[in-house]
Amino acid sequence: MSAPGRLLESISSRGYTHAVVAFVDDRGYPLSVATAFAVHADRGAILLEPVAGDEVAPPIGREVNVVFSHIRPQPGVGYDERRYVSLWGTLRPSDGHLELVPDRVQHWDEEEMTFFEFSERGVPQAHRYMERVSREQGRRIRPQLSRGWLFLRATRLPFLSATFIPVALGISVAALHGQWHWWLAILTLVAAACVHLGLNVANDVFDTLSGADQANVTPTQFSGGSRVILYGLLSMRQMVALMLGFYAVGAGIGLYLAVTRGFWPLFWIGVAGLFISLFYTAPPFRFVHRGIGELTVFLGFGPIMTIGAYYVQARAWSWEAIYASLPVGILVALILYVNEVPDRPGDAAAGKRTLPVRWSKDAVIAVYALAVAAAFGLIAGGAIAGVIPRPCILAVLAAPMAVPVYHALREHYDSPYRLMPFMGTNVQLHMATGMVLILGYVIAIVASHISGHPPAFLR
Amino acid sequence: MIDDRGRLVTHPLIPLYDGQHIYMTSSILFSRKLEHIKGNPKVSVSISDPNAVRVERFRRATIQGDATVDDADLHSGWERVLPIWRKKEPAIDFFLGKRVALPLFFERAVIEIAPRRAFLWEDGDTSRQPTVFELMGAGR
Numbered sequence: 001m002s003a004p005g006r007l008l009e010s011i012s013s014r015g016y017t018h019a020v021v022a023f024v025d026d027r028g029y030p031l032s033v034a035t036a037f038a039v040h041a042d043r044g045a046i047l048l049e050p051v052a053g054d055e056v057a058p059p060i061g062r063e064v065n066v067v068f069s070h071i072r073p074q075p076g077v078g079y080d081e082r083r084y085v086s087l088w089g090t091l092r093p094s095d096g097h098l099e100l101v102p103d104r105v106q107h108w109d110e111e112e113m114t115f116f117e118f119s120e121r122g123v124p125q126a127h128r129y130m131e132r133v134s135r136e137q138g139r140r141i142r143p144q145l146s147r148g149w150l151f152l153r154a155t156r157l158p159f160l161s162a163t164f165i166p167v168a169l170g171i172s173v174a175a176l177h178g179q180w181h182w183w184l185a186i187l188t189l190v191a192a193a194c195v196h197l198g199l200n201v202a203n204d205v206f207d208t209l210s211g212a213d214q215a216n217v218t219p220t221q222f223s224g225g226s227r228v229i230l231y232g233l234l235s236m237r238q239m240v241a242l243m244l245g246f247y248a249v250g251a252g253i254g255l256y257l258a259v260t261r262g263f264w265p266l267f268w269i270g271v272a273g274l275f276i277s278l279f280y281t282a283p284p285f286r287f288v289h290r291g292i293g294e295l296t297v298f299l300g301f302g303p304i305m306t307i308g309a310y311y312v313q314a315r316a317w318s319w320e321a322i323y324a325s326l327p328v329g330i331l332v333a334l335i336l337y338v339n340e341v342p343d344r345p346g347d348a349a350a351g352k353r354t355l356p357v358r359w360s361k362d363a364v365i366a367v368y369a370l371a372v373a374a375a376f377g378l379i380a381g382g383a384i385a386g387v388i389p390r391p392c393i394l395a396v397l398a399a400p401m402a403v404p405v406y407h408a409l410r411e412h413y414d415s416p417y418r419l420m421p422f423m424g425t426n427v428q429l430h431m432a433t434g435m436v437l438i439l440g441y442v443i444a445i446v447a448s449h450i451s452g453h454p455p456a457f458l459r
Numbered sequence: 460m461i462d463d464r465g466r467l468v469t470h471p472l473i474p475l476y477d478g479q480h481i482y483m484t485s486s487i488l489f490s491r492k493l494e495h496i497k498g499n500p501k502v503s504v505s506i507s508d509p510n511a512v513r514v515e516r517f518r519r520a521t522i523q524g525d526a527t528v529d530d531a532d533l534h535s536g537w538e539r540v541l542p543i544w545r546k547k548e549p550a551i552d553f554f555l556g557k558r559v560a561l562p563l564f565f566e567r568a569v570i571e572i573a574p575r576r577a578f579l580w581e582d583g584d585t586s587r588q589p590t591v592f593e594l595m596g597a598g599r
Contacts, residue, residue: 020505022467029523034507035585053588069471071511078550084471122488126563129490133530143566144534149559231563
């Protein structure tokens with residue numbers, strides 16, 4: 001059956017209770033009136049029951065618009081099962097009914113296209129309308145958010161957990177090694193957070209310039225960028241200023257730490273962090289476009305942050321800090337990796353060839369499982385071998401959180417909004433694992449303070 | 460409503476009523492209807508869906524009228540109809556709490572309709588003659 005035929009058939013099978021026929025009356029007003037209907041998909045026709053009354057009877061031989069709409073109220077929550085079909089054509093009499101063979105069709109069904117995607121596809125229309133209203137009112141009209149919400153949205157502040165964990169872990173390793181300076185810990189955290197926020201803002205700037213954000217019509221809470229430039233909430237210039245501001249503060253604090261705690265090691269760690277942060281999406285390197293964005297995120301949010309935080313405290317290198325950072329870096333990279341899954345069509349259209357763009361669904365899911373296994377294998381192996389404190393093995397308890405993410409990738413790979421809650425679970429996986437790893441260090445630190453020779457399972 | 464090429468366009472919307480005017484709000488994301496109304500203010504509202512109209516005795520009505528678009532303050536101007544909107548849709552407060560997630564959805568214009576003529580089908584059966592009300596003074 002042809003697409004229009006299937007659409008007509010869906011009118012009889014999708015719970016539409018009535019048709020609304022609209023036509024222009026003798027006074028020049030539209031007149032819309034409900035009536036019963038029957039579908040003859042084989043003939044490509046809709047039969048409408050006649051409407052009584054000269055004034056309200058749909059006219060024969062003139063164009064009418066026939067609409068079928070469905071909505072199911074969910075008290076206290078909103079609505080679901082929203083859909084409509086709009087048909088245009090000319091009515092003709094047929095066995096006491098009115099027959100419409102549509103010559104034009106428009107429809108939307110939220111089971112085929114979610115409301116969020118439907119809304120996202122309306123962004124260009126929203127801009128056209130704001131431009132029109134701006135002309136009419138003689139002033140620039142743009143959307144607004146309160147400053148607090150706008151800052152939160154533009155910087156994607158909640159993702160700072162990805163910085164907190166590796167920095168706190170590096171500080172914890174140093175503390176176990178007897179090095180603890182609280183003010184340096186705060187400065188390290190602020191510097192790393194600024195570089196991370198700079199990355200988030202730079203990501204928006206360069207994804208807008210490359211067209212990746214515009215091409216993505218299925219953004220979620222976790223993917224698709226902040227969209228503040230795309231929506232007109234902030235200008236490109238404002239975002240560039242914000243990006244430079246974060247990088248300047250991060251680099252300034254980093255330089256102070258380098259000067260006071262060991263210049264060249266911290267200088268190069270800082271340069272590596274800034275380099276990865278900026279060129280993650282910025283030309284000429286555009287790591288994420290080349291399929292190495294995930295690797296650079298692993299390095300930046302794993303070894304680089306953790307060893308940097310350790311060095312600031314201890315003024316020395318530590319293989320233990322690097323080892324401890326590996327599972328954390330893997331889990332942060334997996335946040336990005338899973339979040340790239342719903343962005344695939346937009347990323348591919350913009351030439352942003354991330355791993356999920358390059359690989360098949362099966363390969364992407366297999367690598368997710370392998371990476372999770374590697375992360376928790378490193379934790380378990382390291383704790384058993386005594387490379388990291390034994391209480392850190394408790395972090396393995398977070399591993400089952402990866403299971404629903406794995407299944408969701410299998411089941412909702414092409415459904416961004418069904419996958420979205422599990423993208424959240426994947427973020428929690430990194431948070432929970434990182435927090436328990438840090439807790440393992442805290443237990444070891446406390447145990448060593450209480451007793452010069454704590455039992456082996458606490459060391 | 461009628462578009463700039465003289466063709467009919469019908470949208471499923473949620474009408475609100477304050478005893479004088481019918482109000483609807485529209486996000487700028489779906490603002491073609493607002494442009495149509497600015498071009499031709501003559502509109503018709505069909506209150507016809509038994510699922511959406513949860514009233515004890517189901518009736519159907521069609522109201523013709525003249526519509527104006529209030530988009531002077533897209534960000535918060537529509538909040539003037541929030542009391543009657545909230546009364547009809549208590550869930551709106553839940554969605555308002557998500558405003559940061561849907562910023563353009565909550566940039567909205569108000570469509571204000573002054574009713575001119577109404578047709579009422581007491582039992583919802585449009586194969587029977589409607590009662591017609593001329594309402595030229597209504598909404599003024």
